[in-house]
Amino acid sequence: MDIVETKNLTKYYGSVTGIKDLSLSVEEGEILGFIGPNGAGKSTTIRLLLSLIYPSSGSATIFGKDVIEYGPEIKREIGYMPSEVFYYENMRVKELLEYSASFYHKDCSKRIKDISALLKLDLNKKIDDLSYGNKKKVGIVQGLLHDPRLIILDEPTGGLDPLMQKNFFQLLREENQAGKTIFFSSHILSEVQKICDRVAIVKDGDLINIESMENLIQNNYKRVHLVTRQKVKHEQFQLPGVSNLKIENSNVGFLYKGDVNTISRLIAQIDLVDFMVEEPDLEEIFMHYYG
Amino acid sequence: MNIYLKELRDYRKSLIFWSLAIVAFLLSAMSKYQGYAKSGTSINDFVSSMPAGIGAVLGFKGLDLQSAGGFFAMCVLYLAVMLGVHAVLLGSGIISKEETDKTIEFLCTKPASRTHILFFKLLAALTAIMILNLVTLVSSIVTLPLFSEGPSINGDILFLMPSVFFIQLWFLLIGFLFATVARRPRWAGMTSASVLLATFIISAVVDISGKVSFLKYATPFKYFDAKTIYAEHAYDIWYIVFTLVAAAIMIAGSRYAYQKKDFSV
Missing domain, CATH: 3.40.50.300 (P-loop containing nucleotide triphosphate hydrolases)
Known part of the structure; x- marks a missing residue:
């Protein structure tokens, strides 16, 4: 009931x-x-x-x-x-x-x-x-x-x-x-x-x-921040599940939804100074997941 | 019943405070009476030299203030105003405090209907005004013989105090109704106290001017006018009937308004 x-x-x-x-x-x-x-x-x-x-x-x-x-x-x-x-x-x-x-x-x-x-x-x-x-x-x-x-x-x-x-x-x-x-x-x-x-x-x-x-x-977004040693290009992140990509000099930020192995493999190819994966706040989920 | 007991406990201090104020008023008023009586000055001569309007506002128009009974009848007007103020603040406060203090959310999520809550709050408020009325009655009976050597006027006191109760009842229910109707809880206390002030002024205006006597129907102070009741030694039964009918209507109105109300804390 x-x-x-x-x-x-x-x-x-x-x-x-x-x-x-x-x-x-x-x-x-x-x-x-x-x-x-x-x-x-x-x-x-x-x-x-x-x-x-x-x-x-x-x-x-x-x-x-x-x-x-x-x-x-x-x-x-x-x-x-x-x-x-x-x-x-x-x-x-x-x-x-x-x-x-x-x-x-x-x-x-x-x-x-x-x-x-x-x-x-x-x-x-x-x-x-x-x-x-x-x-x-x-x-x-x-x-x-x-x-x-x-x-x-x-x-x-x-x-x-x-x-x-x-x-x-x-x-x-x-x-x-x-x-x-x-x-x-x-x-x-x-x-x-x-x-x-x-x-x-x-x-x-x-x-x-x-x-x-x-x-x-499963459907949840992750917010990913990267600090890279070399300049990266937008094209490197053209992957299903990546959205809201922003690249400023060596700072890269985007939202990711999908299999975490896919993204971790991608990140592994980049020479990093630092990286962070966090849960987006609800507002972000509403903005991106629920439009 | 738990709501009833809690309210009485909450208002215990306030009742003690009001009782002390009333005893203080009686002591000071009756000591003035004693002063006049002892010095041999005639209060009646003194007051008759005043303009009629002042006598009306102060409540002694047409009373024999030389007698303890007449003097007490004048005091009853002041007592009625004091107890009326108490009643109007109690009636509005016992409802609106739950909203101003935001405790209504606690109370209304308990298994008690709004009618149940109103009923026990009303019962507690009625108990409180009756207690204050009895305190006034008893302290009058105790105080007066200390200042007056004449014959006992206990009979007059007993006869006059119900008039004060009816006035208390009116203003308690006016405060109660306003607080249940009010969207903003603070509005209720102010507005219902203003009604009390307005009806008091109307009753004084009726005494001063003979031309607007129809206004006497607009004020509970005139329905239960101590000096008239003292002089005629009788209550007007129709005013009592009207008061009881109005009380029933105000209670039903409060219940209806409270039932409909949104409590957005």
């Missing part, structure tokens, strides 16, 4: 498009990455799913139930972690988590304790005194404490240090292995690559592509 399904979901803010005609489904037990640059409509989609805002047209269901009509009921089984965490600042972490738990009518104390310990979150501090990263941790615990069936994450890793990110990803994998479905919104391709089974890509409110991580990686 599809855990989340949207049909032609559209939201306008006045004349500004939030998202348009977004049809998407999240299968049970998968981790779906939802990526796109800032302002692409990721948060709008999530807010529509959580009925914080209402669609201009189209509809969405979660667990097969309409998100507006059955909002309070389906939210019992949803854990949501916002991108920017805003909580009642006069409360202590413990009080906030207990307040959060009080909405679910079940004992969440063990999970609060376990997840807080894993993230090294001090429960006795005032929310007001927490750093950005620590507020984010409160957000994680708050989103997971009721053992939800669907976890919705909106750019969850900002502010977390690398070790915490690792713990957090480990936690998500464990939740996923326990059968939880995860909807993971992000603008960082590499973190989506680490954890997701499938990826949906949005740009300017449109769903551009949805495919398995495997395909995406």
Whole structure:
């Protein structure tokens, strides 16, 4: 069964498009990455799913139930972690988590304790005194404490240090292995690559592509920089998969998509001072891969 | 119920502050009354030498200020304004703070419907205005005998305080309605407080000028005018009925507006 399904979901803010005609489904037990640059409509989609805002047209269901009509009921089984965490600042972490738990009518104390310990979150501090990263941790615990069936994450890793990110990803994998479905919104391709089974890509409110991580990686561009000892010519790089080639004196830069062996053989023929292969940022992928 | 308890806890400090302000007001007002009473000056002579407009704005037009009851009836106008301000700020704030502090995202992603959230917030706000009304009632009953040697006026106090409650109810719900309708949350507090000020001015204008008495229908301060209630020793039942009907409409309106609202944090 599809855990989340949207049909032609559209939201306008006045004349500004939030998202348009977004049809998407999240299968049970998968981790779906939802990526796109800032302002692409990721948060709008999530807010529509959580009925914080209402669609201009189209509809969405979660667990097969309409998100507006059955909002309070389906939210019992949803854990949501916002991108920017805003909580009642006069409360202590413990009080906030207990307040959060009080909405679910079940004992969440063990999970609060376990997840807080894993993230090294001090429960006795005032929310007001927490750093950005620590507020984010409160957000994680708050989103997971009721053992939800669907976890919705909106750019969850900002502010977390690398070790915490690792713990957090480990936690998500464990939740996923326990059968939880995860909807993971992000603008960082590499973190989506680490954890997701499938990826949906949005740009300017449109769903551009949805495919398995495997395909995406195969089709993925690399950004290649070379510093050569001798001058090279454009013709040397006329190879399928090379695009956006720029040669300035001894500096060569291009995007490459295809078999890495082909390009490594080509590079091996050139006398190099230095070279670098990196992941292009999302903007570049959108510009070149998705036109 | 968790929302109700949390709100009451959040407003505990503010309630204590308002209670202290009211006790301070009562003490200072009644000590003035005692001063006049002891010195033997007739307050009535003094105030009758003032222009009628001032008497109307200050709320003592037509009252016998020499008697403790008459003096208290004048004080009730001030109490009504104070408690009205409290109610209007509470009504708008209890809704709009979730949006200004951006905690609405937390609250609305919990398994609680918007109607549920509104209901318990309204219940908490009603509890708070009732507590403040009771604090005012009790501190009046305790304070007045300290400054007045005449017969007890507890009966008058008990009879007049419900008028203050109805005024509180009006402004609580006006603030509540404005905050649920408002697209920008900060707008609600300012606007609903302006409504309070405007209706207060209207009620003073009605007292000053005999020509615009039809305006008395436009202000809750006139529906529950302490000096009239004190003089006639009766409430106008139609104003009470109207208030309750208006309250029901404002609550339904708030619910409708809140249900439709987009929360874009």
